[in-house]
Amino acid sequence: MKSHLQTQNYLGKWPKIACTHLIIALTLTGSAAFAEDSPKESTKALKVMSSRKNITGTVKDAQGKPLPGVVVKIKGTNTATSTDTQGVFRLNLPVGNETLVISYLGYKTQEIAVNGQSQIQVQLLESSSDLTEVVVVGYGTQERKHLTGSIATIDVKAIEDIPVGSLTAALRGQIPGVGISGGYARPGDNAVLTVRNPTFAVKDGGRTEPLYIIDDIFRTSDDFNTLDASEVENISILKDAAAAIYGIQGSNGVVVVRTKRGKAGAPRINYGVSVGAADATMLPKVMTGIEQATYLNDITRASKNYVADGNSGYLADAAWYSPDELEYFKNNSTDWLKKAWQTAYTVRHTLNVSGGSERATYFAGASYIDQSSNFDGINTKKWTFRASSDVKLNKGLTLGFSLSGDLSKNERFWFKQGSESADNDVRSLIGTPQFTPYYVNGLPVLLTTGNTGTIDGTHFFEVQRLNNFTDTRSNGLNVQATLNYEVPFIKGLKAGLNYSKNLDNTFGKQFGTRYNVYQFSMLGDKKHIYGGDVIKTVSITNGDKVRISPSYRDSYQLNGTLNYARKFGKHEISVLGVYEQVESESDLVNASREGVLLGGLPNQQYATGTNLSDETQTEFGRLAWAARVNYSYADKYLAEFSYRGDASVYFAPGNRWGYFPSLSLGWVISEEPFFKNNVKVVDYLKFRASVGLLGIDNTKNFQYNRNFSLSTGKGAVFGGNSDRPLSINPNIALANSNAKWDDDTKYNIGIDAQFLKSRLSFTADGFLDHRYNQLTTLSSSVSLLIGAAIPTENFGIANNFGYELSLAWKDKIGKNWGYNVNTFLSWSDNKLIRLDQPVGNIGTFLDNAGLSSDRGILGYKSLGIFKTQAEVDDFLAKNPNYKAFGEVPKPGMIKYQDIRGPKDANGNFTAPDGVITENVDYEYLTPKSSNHYGLGFNFGGNYKTISLSVVMGLSWGGQSTIESAAVKRGTATSNRPDFWADHWTPENTDARYPNPYYNNNYDRTTDFWFVNSFTFRMTNFNISYGLPEQWATKAGLKSAKVFIVGTNPINFYNPYGYKDNTSAFDVYPQLRTFSLGLNIGL
Template sequence: MKRHNSTKNTRLLRPWQLVLGILLMFGFTAEANGLPGEQAFSVSGTVTSATDGLPLVGASVLVKGTSTGTITDIDGAYSLEVPGANDTLVFSYVGFVPQEVPVAGRNVIDVVLREDAAQLNEVVVIGYGTQSRKMLTSSIASVDAEEIQDLQITTLEGVMQGRAAGVSIQTANGQPGAPPSIRIRGGSSLQGNNEPLFIIDGVQRSSEDFNPEDVASIEILKDASATAIYGARASNGVVLVTTKSGKTGKANFNASYRSTWTSLQNRLDLLGSRDYIQIERIGLTRSFLNENSAFGVGSNATGIGNPPDGNFTLRVLEPGESVPAGYESMTDPVTGQELIFQDVDWQDVAYRSTRVDNVHFSVDGGRDRLNYYLGSSYLSQEGIAKGTSYNRFSLQSNVDFQLSDKLNIGTNVNFTRSLSDEPFNSSVLFGRAARLAPTTRRFNEDGTVAPGSSSGLPNPEWYASTFLNSSARNKLNLGASLQYNIFENLVATGRLNYFIDQNTREAFVLANQLTSARDASVNFLESRLLQFEGTLKYFRSFGDHNLSLLVGGSNLNTDYFTFSASGQGGPTNSIRTLNASPVINGASSFKSQDKLIGYFGRVSYDFAQRYLLSATMRRDGSSRFGSDNQIGYFPSVSAGWRISEEGFFFIPGISDLKLRASWGQTANNDFGSPSDLNRFFLSQGVVDATLTYNGQAAARATQMPNPNLGWETTTQTNFGIDLALFNNRVLVIADYYRKVTSDLLFSNPLPNTSGFGSITQNIGKVEFKGTELSISTDNIASGDFRWTTDFNISFTSNEVLELPDNGRDRNRIGGYERSDGTGIGGVAEGEPLRQIVGWQFVNVYSTTAEAEADGQFVEFANDRTGSNGIDYRNRVGGDVKWEDVNGDKIINNDDLQVLGYANPDIFGGFGNTFSYKGLELYLFLDMGLGHHIYNSNRARMNSNSQGNINGTEDLLRAWNEEGDVTDVPRFIFFDYGNARNHDVVGFGSTTGDGGLADRASSLYTEKGDYLAVRTVRLSYTLPRNLVQKWGLNSIKAYLLGQNLHYFTGYRGYNPEVGALDLGLYPLFRSISVGLNVGF
């Protein structure tokens, strides 16, 4: 719960509490004093918070059964004349559990109130306003300032991960500064953007690089009744972020420092050199590349043997030669010769333990008519992969000034600068370098770092210091707001924002042992957003009738500019800019503009806070769509019934019960990067202006325009229940939703006579549905000890209802022979999204006789006969038997089947907080269940599919000779794309089989289920009376662990990687120590 400190660091008085206090002290007490009865009895004392011991300002103290009462002063103190010494006092404060205390003849009664878990988010932010949670008819999840502060996480997505039902956040990439993937209720689109809309202090912007320590609250709007007021941008849900503001009182200074140590979260089970040589040498005898196992035969056999000064250390020990220092020896399993080699663990070379420093400072306060908040932070993070880092400086300023009783103005300034060193090519560094053959040379004879196998299979240490890639990003938001109270119940607001985002990325390749080209490139992307919004709000109460009206308008203009250029041949490594490149390979620039104009309204009504009704309507016009379909209307309606407020309702233990229902429509107009012409200008068509004709500049249309192109529209229905039990000690929120997105954007083939290959049309439909459950409990609150629990779980499913009728069987997108596309993440009518399509593993043939008797034949688009005369389409002992779906003994596209789906069916989180006086222990777990991952990284290693890369320990169990019984097929050196056993994934290369591009098998389609120990925090807040002696307000020290462990059966680095694991930047584990000081 957010705590704002006054001049004595005490709870601030809210306006309604002040009015109530005046009435209590001057009105009701006078009435009580006139009553006959027992002799008056004087009671005094203090009311404080059980959480931090701070006085509660404005807490209510009432004599039970009467109107006699008072409120606490700025020190939390009260004094009250009660009718009799045997009366009972009722102490209450908003957000805390009320407490009844018998007077029992005492003159001094000090009371400690504990926070009410069900009321911590009493007021939540909604679209263009706020609302009491008990009056909500929408599905909204919240994270408050105190929780954000305690989590000590550096990204907004990390703050939300696992803490809100219906919100799936997966961290696929461990690159410092890289944002996770967010899906609210599964997203909404197949080809468009599925990330939610972020509104930070009223401005549409991305969440990247934003500092969570400046955030006061996060609200996640999930159903259409909550999001429809944002219309064309809201199909994927909306995240509302509100930054901190100052409150009247003396200046409060807060400083924090956190030091973090990070390390590789998980390691792959790779082979050491001795096992690698044993397996690779035998595997080479089975390869189509070579007809014998001689060293150095074939261009792809260099990792098996090469000259002493080459890129590999494995070679034959010369007669009379001793084993050199730093080398090991073994007998060649094929020739019997003595081999020498080095053993390098490339995971140790590629990854490191690093340090992260995070400093934050803020000041807030106010006096007279001015309130202010100023926060700044600096984050310095080294990545666990060598050569990677992330640095961020941020500044947040919020100032509110009340010019008069009617007029208030505010300013909002946010500036962020981030610098990042990133991999030049992630697939090379993480997909290849970290899995180099362990016999690859790390250092040259002169001690310098060796390049590795090649620039495509490099030494990661060499690659990180030679192939440079950095980015600098500046974000600036300038905002001004105005609020004018026209009448008592009529308020006008206006907001003007200017937001600019500039991102410059520069890359340079130093001259090195493999190339002297000195390639240089620069890419610049700039977006400028000018946003104006105005609203008019009216609210009125008529007895038990409460009415609130909102109307408003919104105008967003965004300008985009991109520039890119590349060159090579510079004279020195010291000058890394294009002006030093005599050869410019290319340069291009691009401009575009995007406009969105909307009008919206909302009406909310309740009767006696019992029957609740709300409706919204938004009209949006977007320049992204066809001239005939630029306008869209997005309505919503919701209702609630607080049954617990009915006179007939009484069930012991139920404190509050509300039923909710909603329906609404939203849209998705974000279906491509503005720099991607083919998607951004789908409605207007695309023109290629880089052509020449008869020596003159020329242009031609490359895509047919579609003036009828329109919105992807999502219709959503939601039913929910809010339940509070046992005096609000248990809070349960449950929701069921169903949403259908229609008019999906798809590319539909056109006849050749049209002059175009395809046209983009609105011709698809997909359904998402699910159930969400959140439970918060205050388990124990006894004396100084408290234990609370937060739990949420979501069950979700989806189905493709319609796809373009393009003549392919079952309208499949992503299958084989049925359509274009890939087997990873494909879709088909009547099936869930993000399929993994491939061949089903049955078993490994124990003998060649068994394989020949079975008669299975693998059909290739291209014949594959090795130089040793073996036709690899026939099966032999040690090969895989695939499931023959149609029984024709031919394994081909007709035998492909769905092996799994990439989206989790179940996800959620579970947190416990234990506190005793100033000591607090917080444990948080989150999970994802029911999804599958194609572990292409492992498949490539076990097939040596790119030559000279390591394998995993699976190969120690591989079939080796006739009669072996195992589930790991025989190893064949360089099995790339030949669909033999391990690697069924080819990428259309000359050595692979282009007809089998990007296809999986069940051998490496693995369950991605995980339970993550996400956060463990132990903190201690020093007693206030102690720190005050030092002139401070508070001191809190903590020890924090994050991403500590995954309980999972997945054999890759990260079970959150997504559908296809090609070897991304691995996740890191972190241990932090920190100190927060208030003064």
């Protein structure tokens, strides 16, 4: 498997050998640093040490409260420490007359001259400005005031108490231009993050997830979601050309994470625990037993005995269910989802410790979260740990080492009947009629006499009882070593090496059995009440196999960096150079054995049937170099230029390298004398603009090679191998040696402003992403007669554009009260410039070229329901040719508008002909289908040690619709949402919904089923109380805080009466969680 990578000129063995030598060198360097010095060197060292001065200080706020984590740095050097939980710091100064720079986020930075003092007291004043905030960017950090790109940051403290198993879910509602979906329903499911809603003119929609960088190492979205907020220092999201430093992978934005490291000082221990209860925001509502039986009776009557000659009404004896059965169903109806549903509980523990000296610092942390399911018998668990240390080996030479890992277990029930979907548990329960019992006299009931291999025949409680499960256990281990050196003979120059090794293993197991269900003779006049004698035993196959799926992924990354940063008067410059190399390989095995003998023995040795297996191996490599130059003049004129070269083994040798430049400029007009001296209300105003070329290798591996397949049982027979002849089949897919990465030119203009002593802040961004050379399969343009799969080609072009606005206010009332409000508005859309589409669509209203990918909902325009036969007759008198989808109109049908006639000989649609024809009389019914506007509204406040924060979100601009699964006609074994109880009958002509029998008429995409798409809900709230310092001290603690957190607590607007408006009715419901927690510091 490795042979392919090792044959590449630039991805050979030497980097692995180099890494080995690097580790050896680090070890030897470390040993040498701690080895015993010679007498001469020791004497010299003692003289230097005796000349150094120790200083101790305390940092407090305006109210005299200690501030922990304040950075105290010797000006002009990289020597720094931080305050402990009591606000105390200690430093060893070379001379004793240095100047200390004391900084803390949210407070004004101070410079204190030591002047020989051994103890100092510092009081920091709060600042509403965040311009000195250090922001993590690609391969480094920058002060916010120097940023020229669109970079959003997360306040990690705002999310650290949220008890979710996916870190992405905790970010919902925190950042403009960042979409978060999922993460608040089934335990164990990760949320999905997108940046500025990327658009692709390709068949499969393209890969939309951003790039994830954790401690300067490429990681996956799973790695990011595995992180616990307690181990994260800060998170930045690069949304524009700022991501160009990552070249071929930065097109969809970049999420950059820095994990916590140790800080000098006494050991600081923090422990947190929370316990929460999770329940559905709204369980789907389906018809009760009597409602469904009446619904089915009306379907039966309409199908057989409706008299259309003017006599309204049905013949009573055509009913499927008899009166005695209907009476029984009134009092014997069970909501099976509610019956199986239970409150789930979440328990979360976090523990970390950090500290150290000026020479060595350390951090260690661990977390554990246990999320039970709302169905008894399954749960999700996750453990994480992280340990790191930074040691100054010598003057200017620092060695860093970290070890992190995770373990997770995710259990679900396995329903193999029908499609193998995770949501089959919910679908089987809401689909089973409420008049159907799961058990009669303790025996499981046969739910359908038709195909038992469908979801209608799935017996949830037997699958649960027999513990038919799918279980995924994962573990990951990451080892990272860094070596940083301040070059002594060139002031401001630093060199660094960063090596990371990552191992991921996953073991999946699925266990399904057979189980018996029983058919009964039935009771009631028409034999529809379950009971009587057992007349048949039916064996149900729920997979009847044990399947295992072990996999592993092994990867490493090597980075080398040079960084030069100096300030010359008003000129400030920094230069970065990066060398980077990544290689990975993975292997996945699927092995199954049928014929499970006994339930409760999920092992292949207890199965007797056929063994099946397959294996998939992949390998990958990328080589890159990058450079970046930043320049600032008087913090007024700003510029940044970056350039990156990437090589990917995905592409043929001639197309492997891609080059990605970017340029951004900034002008802080508020620093201009003409502005500063005349505009007093504006404290800060910066204009910025950026442009950059990025890419994405959005394709399968090695498509430039010709593909073959192997198969047995075919071809010529030689020798004694008559039972398994082997054949080689060429041209499974055509090769394309010209394929290369997708290109994306990003443009962004922005404004950052602060007013009224920085209490009011405003940010605006407008962006355009011009994506071209997008890899897509031109299946609509190539004949199927070629006899092979069509390769991807660089063809698609799409523009993505939008804007983001944010407005925030932060202020204090007196000494004890504070409050803040933050709102942000975002909008985005796109235009498909060139795409592959059916030839018949070109030039018609179906042609999408030059238009948005979201043109609204394509369907049929409705004109209401025919209420009576008289209304039908009157309509036909005026429209004698009217038919809808081949049927003459009847009372209870939906009436449709005739849009056009069929195509003529020239391929053009003709004038309306009075007939509603499928795929002819449809049109785009709304301007948009998805919500393109999003508004975040977050606010908080505090009184002394009591604080409150609330995150809310709104969206609008699209069109929702009742989903197809809810519209389809129900059966005696498949229930439907409760709105169908109000359906048309001769006795109920003003019903909201049509006659359920005429499904060919109503089971269409039509505006009849439209629902408002507006959403408004509270994402989370956090109420906390910090124990006063004197009380905590008496309890032997340095700090203590109790908090209550609610996630997804309130849905302010839901136009659906039968489900939550953020998900389909037949999937796992959205969850609402309330948690009580405690954080203590020791």
